[in-house]
Amino acid sequence: MTTSASFLKTRYGGYLHREVPDEDVEFSRVGPGTPCGEYLRRFWQPICFSDELKDLPHRVKVFGEELVVFRDLSGAAGLLELHCPHRGASLEFGLIDAKGIRCCYHGWQFAADGTILEMPGEPAHSTLKDRFYHGAYPIQEHGGIVFAYMGPPDRQPPFPVYDSFVRAGHRVIPGQKYFYPCNWLQIMENVMDPAHAAFLHTIVSGAVFTDEFGILPELEFRETPVGMIYVASRRVGQNIWVRMAEAVLPNLQQVGPIWEDGHTEHPFSGPMISRWIVPVDDTNTMFLELRHVSETEGVTPAWWADRAITVPGQLAAECYVDGQRRPGDYEAQVSQRPVAIHGLEHISATDRGVMMFRVQTRRGIRAVQAGHDPKGLCCDASAVITTYCNDAVIRMPSDVDPAIDRQLIRETGRRLAEGNLKDRPLSG
Numbered sequence: 001m002t003t004s005a006s007f008l009k010t011r012y013g014g015y016l017h018r019e020v021p022d023e024d025v026e027f028s029r030v031g032p033g034t035p036c037g038e039y040l041r042r043f044w045q046p047i048c049f050s051d052e053l054k055d056l057p058h059r060v061k062v063f064g065e066e067l068v069v070f071r072d073l074s075g076a077a078g079l080l081e082l083h084c085p086h087r088g089a090s091l092e093f094g095l096i097d098a099k100g101i102r103c104c105y106h107g108w109q110f111a112a113d114g115t116i117l118e119m120p121g122e123p124a125h126s127t128l129k130d131r132f133y134h135g136a137y138p139i140q141e142h143g144g145i146v147f148a149y150m151g152p153p154d155r156q157p158p159f160p161v162y163d164s165f166v167r168a169g170h171r172v173i174p175g176q177k178y179f180y181p182c183n184w185l186q187i188m189e190n191v192m193d194p195a196h197a198a199f200l201h202t203i204v205s206g207a208v209f210t211d212e213f214g215i216l217p218e219l220e221f222r223e224t225p226v227g228m229i230y231v232a233s234r235r236v237g238q239n240i241w242v243r244m245a246e247a248v249l250p251n252l253q254q255v256g257p258i259w260e261d262g263h264t265e266h267p268f269s270g271p272m273i274s275r276w277i278v279p280v281d282d283t284n285t286m287f288l289e290l291r292h293v294s295e296t297e298g299v300t301p302a303w304w305a306d307r308a309i310t311v312p313g314q315l316a317a318e319c320y321v322d323g324q325r326r327p328g329d330y331e332a333q334v335s336q337r338p339v340a341i342h343g344l345e346h347i348s349a350t351d352r353g354v355m356m357f358r359v360q361t362r363r364g365i366r367a368v369q370a371g372h373d374p375k376g377l378c379c380d381a382s383a384v385i386t387t388y389c390n391d392a393v394i395r396m397p398s399d400v401d402p403a404i405d406r407q408l409i410r411e412t413g414r415r416l417a418e419g420n421l422k423d424r425p426l427s428g
C-alpha cells in the first residue's frame, strides 16, 4: 500500500533511517501474470514506429516479453515471440519473405498470426507444423505507430481512436522514441506533477520552455471520463493562463504547447503531443510520441514538425556534471531509484495529482483482477473518444490584494476546467 514514511524526529538521525521498505509491487511489476502487467495488457499499446519495419526484423521488449516485429513483403506486419519454437534461435536473425518470417537456423517459416507455414526439414507426411502455433499478438498501425494487443485473446477491445488523433485542421506525425532506465509509474506521475515545470524546468535549469512556466501555478486536479487532468493556473500580466495536461488511462499523456507564454488570449489550444509511457520491463520504460501539427501556418513552430528535434528537458544530459548543473526530467525521474519507493515518500500539497493517478491506476488493476473492464478501455469501435488536454488564456486584470488575486486565479482555473470538461472542445 502507499504510505508516507514516518517522520524522522532526530537531528543527525541518519542511523535511525536506513531501512528501505519494499517497492509497491502492485504497480511496479509488469511481467506476465502480474496485476499491473495484466492491467496494462488489456489496452492497445504502441511498440514501435511503422518506418522502423524495413528489410530486417526488429527486436523489441515490452512488458518483459522478448518479441520480434517485422513487415513481410506483402506489406503485412507481425509481432511474434522472439525465440523460434523449434530450438530457440532468435527470429531477429530471420529472413523476411512474402508470407512471413523464416528462422535462420533450420528454416521454419511463420505467418504474422503464428501459423507455421513450413518446416523444411520435416518429412512430407509430417503433421508437426499443423499441430501448434508460434506465439503471436495482433497489431494495428495508426499515425505511423505500430500498436499491439498483448492481453487475453477473448478480451481484445476495439482500437481506441481519440479525438486528438483526428482533429480538424491538424495532422499527426510520429515523433521520437526514447528510453529511461526506471519504472513506468514514476514517469507517468511526472505529467500529473505540474509544479516540477516551474522548478525543475525553469528555476533550476533555466527556462527550457518559456519563462512563464517559472511562475508557480495554483493547482487543481480533476478526474475525467478517461483519466484525469491537472489544472495549473498562472497570472501573466493582466491575463490568467490555465494549463490543463492530461493522463489518459492507463499510460498515455497529452500535453499542450510548450511554446505557450500566456501573453496572448485564446480559448483553446489542444495538445501538441500524445505520448505513451510503455514499460519495457520493471525498470526500463519507452516513451513513444505522436505529434500534433496544425495545418494553419504559424500556429505550430516549424521545429515541432521535425522529428529529429526532441522536446527540451527530456533526454539525459551529455555528461554527469552537465546533468548536475542542468538537470531535466531524465535526471529527476531516473534518480528516484529504478523503482521509486513509495514507503519513503513524504507526500505534500503539490502531489495531489500524483496521488490521484495512483488511485486511478490501482482501481484499474483491481478491476481487471476482479474480472471487470478497467476505466478508459475502448468499448465501441465506431466511437471517437473525447480527451481533455487544453490550454486557455483569458484577460482578467489582477487584484491589488495578492490573496484575493490568488483566489481569482484559482477560481478562473476551476471555471475553465469545468467548461473544458462540459464543452469537450477537442471533440468539436
Ligand code: FES
Binding pocket: 084, 085, 086, 087, 088, 089, 103, 104, 105, 106, 107, 108
Ligand atoms: S531453431 Fe528455428 S528452425 Fe530451428
Ligand SMILES: [Fe+2]
Binding pocket: 190, 196, 197, 201, 313, 329
Ligand atoms: Fe517535465
